Amino acid sequence: MMPSVAGRLNAAGSANALELRGVTRMFGALAALTDVTINVRPGERRAVLGSNGAGKTTLFNCITGDFPPTSGTIRFFGEDMTNFPPHERIRRGLRRTYQISALFTGLSVLDNVYLACRGVSRGRFSLIRPRTGDALLQSAESLIEAVHLQDVRHRLVGELSHGQQRQLEIALALAGAPRFILFDEPAAGLSPKERAELIEILTSMPKHIGFIIIEHDMDVALRVVESVTMLHNGRIFKEGPPEEIESDGEVQELYLGGGHG
Amino acid sequence: MVLEGIPAPVWGIGLLLLLMPALASNFVLFQIFGWSFILGTIALSLMVLAGYGGMVSLIQMTVAALAGYVVAILGTSGVPQISLGWPWWLHIPLAILIATLFGTLVGTLAVRTEGIYTIMITLAIAAAFFYFTRQNYGIFNGYTGFNNVVPPTLFGVDWRQPVPFYYLTLGCATLSYLAVVWMARTPFGLALQGVRDNPRRMSALGFSVTAHRILAYAFASVIAAFGGILLVWQNAQVVPGTAGIPQVIDILVIAVVGGLKRPIGPFIRALIYALLSVFSSDILLAFGMSGERFKLVIGLGFLAVVFFSRMACSGCGALDASAWSATAAT
Numbered sequence: 001m002m003p004s005v006a007g008r009l010n011a012a013g014s015a016n017a018l019e020l021r022g023v024t025r026m027f028g029a030l031a032a033l034t035d036v037t038i039n040v041r042p043g044e045r046r047a048v049l050g051s052n053g054a055g056k057t058t059l060f061n062c063i064t065g066d067f068p069p070t071s072g073t074i075r076f077f078g079e080d081m082t083n084f085p086p087h088e089r090i091r092r093g094l095r096r097t098y099q100i101s102a103l104f105t106g107l108s109v110l111d112n113v114y115l116a117c118r119g120v121s122r123g124r125f126s127l128i129r130p131r132t133g134d135a136l137l138q139s140a141e142s143l144i145e146a147v148h149l150q151d152v153r154h155r156l157v158g159e160l161s162h163g164q165q166r167q168l169e170i171a172l173a174l175a176g177a178p179r180f181i182l183f184d185e186p187a188a189g190l191s192p193k194e195r196a197e198l199i200e201i202l203t204s205m206p207k208h209i210g211f212i213i214i215e216h217d218m219d220v221a222l223r224v225v226e227s228v229t230m231l232h233n234g235r236i237f238k239e240g241p242p243e244e245i246e247s248d249g250e251v252q253e254l255y256l257g258g259g260h261g
Numbered sequence: 262m263v264l265e266g267i268p269a270p271v272w273g274i275g276l277l278l279l280l281m282p283a284l285a286s287n288f289v290l291f292q293i294f295g296w297s298f299i300l301g302t303i304a305l306s307l308m309v310l311a312g313y314g315g316m317v318s319l320i321q322m323t324v325a326a327l328a329g330y331v332v333a334i335l336g337t338s339g340v341p342q343i344s345l346g347w348p349w350w351l352h353i354p355l356a357i358l359i360a361t362l363f364g365t366l367v368g369t370l371a372v373r374t375e376g377i378y379t380i381m382i383t384l385a386i387a388a389a390f391f392y393f394t395r396q397n398y399g400i401f402n403g404y405t406g407f408n409n410v411v412p413p414t415l416f417g418v419d420w421r422q423p424v425p426f427y428y429l430t431l432g433c434a435t436l437s438y439l440a441v442v443w444m445a446r447t448p449f450g451l452a453l454q455g456v457r458d459n460p461r462r463m464s465a466l467g468f469s470v471t472a473h474r475i476l477a478y479a480f481a482s483v484i485a486a487f488g489g490i491l492l493v494w495q496n497a498q499v500v501p502g503t504a505g506i507p508q509v510i511d512i513l514v515i516a517v518v519g520g521l522k523r524p525i526g527p528f529i530r531a532l533i534y535a536l537l538s539v540f541s542s543d544i545l546l547a548f549g550m551s552g553e554r555f556k557l558v559i560g561l562g563f564l565a566v567v568f569f570s571r572m573a574c575s576g577c578g579a580l581d582a583s584a585w586s587a588t589a590a591t
Binding site for chain 1: 448450454465468469
């Protein structure tokens with residue numbers, strides 16, 4: 001049953017941005033995630049760390065609905081969306097980026113961002129072409145400026161450098177009115193200069209937009225978050241503020257000093 | 262404007278086509294060009310699904326034939342005991358509506374499959390429709406189908422005369438072409454191409470991939486339905502074989518062979534197909550071979566199209582969809 005508008009508003013006002021309770025995801029007999037419980041406050045920025053295969057990307061796929069959890073519940077601003085299809089979750093303000101850029105390489109930068117803006121607004125099936133001055137086109141333009149791609153906005157995405165494609169990934173996630181974003185290794189393959197730009201983009205995002213970031217680069221991850229969740233073999237291993245995690249002996253052994261490549 | 266997306270060579274061809282009745286014989290106008298425009302329109306509906314949506318549907322010829330059947334059943338035909346004789350302003354829109362609903366329904370089933378399975382399920386439904394119409398005498402008049410299905414006389418013009426029919430089919434083909442060129446750059450069309458390239462990413466942008474694919478079937482069905490009505494008028498009959506398996510495959514060949522990128526492609530290949538079909542037996546006879554082997558010439562012709570498709574069908578290089586940008590207006 002659909003709760004009343006007032007009920008939903010109340011729930012949203014007092015609720016966590018993201019609330020995972022006992023989320024388990026099986027692939028056949030393999031448990032990729034086991035009994036994961038995470039609460040993220042609105043506006044909170046958190047890193048998810050863990051070695052390869054720890055279940056970080058599976059966690060994202062459960063939250064976005066690409067792979068629904070085998071058991072457990074996921075609430076987004078108070079609303080139970082465990083069984084929602086992915087596009088319904090996105091329309092409620094959830095966003096994600098991909099570890100390997102998933103862009104429309106045959107379309108221009110502007111068309112990519114325009115599609116992202118269109119996906120979270122009305123008129124997805126519209127047969128009316130956007131005119132000059134169209135509100136969505138304008139918001140697409142300003143998103144492109146926010147990620148410093150204005151010089152290449154008419155270029156085909158397939159012609160962009162790797163770093164530019166990573167920036168475009170972020171622009172797509174910022175389209176519409178995001179309330180919470182999942183960043184999957186946004187710094188992968190970026191040069192030091194591009195990493196600095198990425199940190200600048202992430203820290204200059206409006207404060208009310210919370211996010212979870214998967215990132216192997218500690219310099220990036222720990223500089224933009226206020227809390228850290230450490231995953232190991234599909235389970236939560238440790239949670240805490242960055243400095244505590246960084247100095248934790250067990251964590252260092254497992255991850256930071258573990259000769260991770 | 263839609264016209265901005267159309268490259269110069271197409272304008273030239275358009276002008277030539279408008280003046281064609283002054284140059285060509287009635288036979289060429291009716292049998293070659295009329296038929297090409299009709300086949301091209303039906304194949305265009307498949308090009309929309311396959312080219313922009315990544316869905317190879319073999320149901321388009323069946324949708325076209327169903328529209329023709331509805332025109333024969335609700336309008337007038339040589340089978341008065343079945344045909345209801347309703348006026349054209351009623352039976353034509355109903356034919357398009359019913360065929361579109363049918364195509365959308367098939368789409369609703371087919372979008373749950375991918376790749377080869379889409380081909381199989383649509384082919385299965387097309388085959389079922391063929392056998393159903395052949396065995397059902399109450400509505401579809403079985404094996405004999407309907408003869409004497411002709412366009413209404415409007416504005417004092419007999420639209421089945423070669424020149425009026427030429428302009429009727431040219432007009433319909435042009436409108437279908439423009440509708441597709443327009444659609445490709447609308448939010449719907451852009452998103453459809455996004456669904457083709459990366460459905461998972463599209464749902465992560467807030468699009469319902471299933472709904473988008475089903476609506477693509479609806480859009481394509483409207484185009485196929487127009488083509489089907491014209492086809493039935495041209496032949497003055499509709500029979501189960503109108504959408505037999507060979508006809509279904511012909512549409513696939515015309516739409517797909519040599520590339521799916523450009524909405525003008527189906528028309529060019531439909532013209533090649535019509536020319537080969539009509540003249541191949543003459544060619545064979547000239548070489549002292551049996552005229553019955555005309556399918557051999559058609560097959561060789563399309564092999565040549567595949568080999569030389571870059572030259573044969575992309576002479577209008579600017580037609581590449583990615584070169585157009587609605588957003589270039591900014």
